[in-house]
């Protein structure tokens with residue numbers, strides 16, 4: 001049994017095919033590896049990937065696919081065709097852990113009933129439940145933690161393990177990280193089987209990488225790990241101390257991606273606003289954005305995620321000054337009640353946040369703001385919850401996500417008293433989302449008649465009769481959709497191309513538009 005996660009073999013798993021979104025398609029390559037299908041050798045090992053969780057995990061999957069392709073493996077997009085299946089897992093909250101276990105079991109059937117010879121589990125679940133995975137799921141042949149990505153080629157049986165002198169491992173850290181380490185922030189002692197060394201890996205521009213996103217868009221991970229003390233979160237234990245990629249490394253990767261046809265770059269990290277602090281850079285993110293904005297081939301640049309008190313005036317000025325930098329800020333606030341935020345070890349409160357939102361809207365006219373909250377934190381009273389609800393009404397974010405508090409062994413909040421029931425947490429989560437739904441509906445309606453640039457993403461998943469796209473207000477895979485139902489006569493719209501569009505209708509979260 002993995003903590004709260006059930007390993008239920010009686011569950012009837014769907015046959016073999018995963019949704020195409022979940023299964024890693026091999027669409028474009030941006031790395032020393034030129035093209036996976038071209039370098040595939042006859043009778044080479046066929047490897048299939050399932051990537052779960054966030055974009056940061058997706059980049060890890062892309063890096064592992066790059067290493068495998070460079071070592072001679074052929075990447076396949078159907079689990080039934082794979083000799084080796086890799087499941088890159090998420091362990092953020094209980095539901096993500098459960099989804100990871102269910103997917104591992106689903107893929108295990110390809111070993112017992114199909115052609116697969118090996119099953120490898122990678123990612124955050126390995127950092128959290130290393131021993132339990134190996135002991136309780138015998139179909140799993142190898143595990144690869146978030147700091148051991150170079151181990152994937154050996155784990156998949158494609159090539160011997162690389163030398164332990166990995167050129168990709170970096171060692172710098174911030175004083176905050178060292179201080180938090182001495183306070184026990186990164187301790188994994190309560191986790192059976194967790195290896196002593198914290199993950200310290202971070203890829204660079206020389207690392208092979210196979211992109212799994214559509215050709216026109218790509219993520220670049222600019223930092224890994226987190227030094228913040230948030231008491232509900234185990235990401236620092238799963239991903240290690242905060243460390244930044246070298247400035248030149250990020251620029252070199254962005255340049256190569258742009259020459260490979262990528263038009264939109266999303267910079268990612270647990271906290272991109274801390275970028276460069278460990279390298280001695282002041283306003284590192286702003287400097288990076290400025291440099292990227294000067295790249296001719298790029299059309300949109302954005303970053304995820306901002307830590308509230310790290311959003312500087314310089315960063316806001318930089319966003320406002322460059323058309324290519326999307327006027328879009330995702331700032332997870334987690335709560336608005338000062339007492340809850342204090343227990344979360346995040347500080348501040350709704351009033352401070354409102355002032356900072358007002359500043360963002362003043363300095364970047366038309367800025368799109370996104371946030372996320374954790375509801376049902378231990379001891380959250382009715383009054384504290386109402387403070388959050390009122391803040392949601394007052395702040396009027398464009399996009400918002402809400403997670404129910406999930407108890408995690410190893411997180412500071414695990415030992416707190418007065419835990420709320422799952423039912424109460426879910427009820428509060430729904431109440432907050434209900435408030436936001438009305439705000440979103442009103443804000444989307446106000447966009448009707450306005451014109452925006454839109455990147456076309458192809459035929460809609462909802463209907464073959466509709467196209468789908470995104471504006472600068474929509475981060476990839478995160479926000480609502482724009483359905484395109486009308487194009488000018490004679491125009492043959494192409495996926496990955498940018499078009500001017502006019503919004504013609506609005507739903508709660510989605511928009512309908514026509515290309516003008």
Ligand code: SF4
Pocket residue numbers: 226227228229230233234235236270271307
């Ligand atoms: S800033 Fe985000 S990733 Fe870091 S500890 Fe807090 S919630 Fe977790």
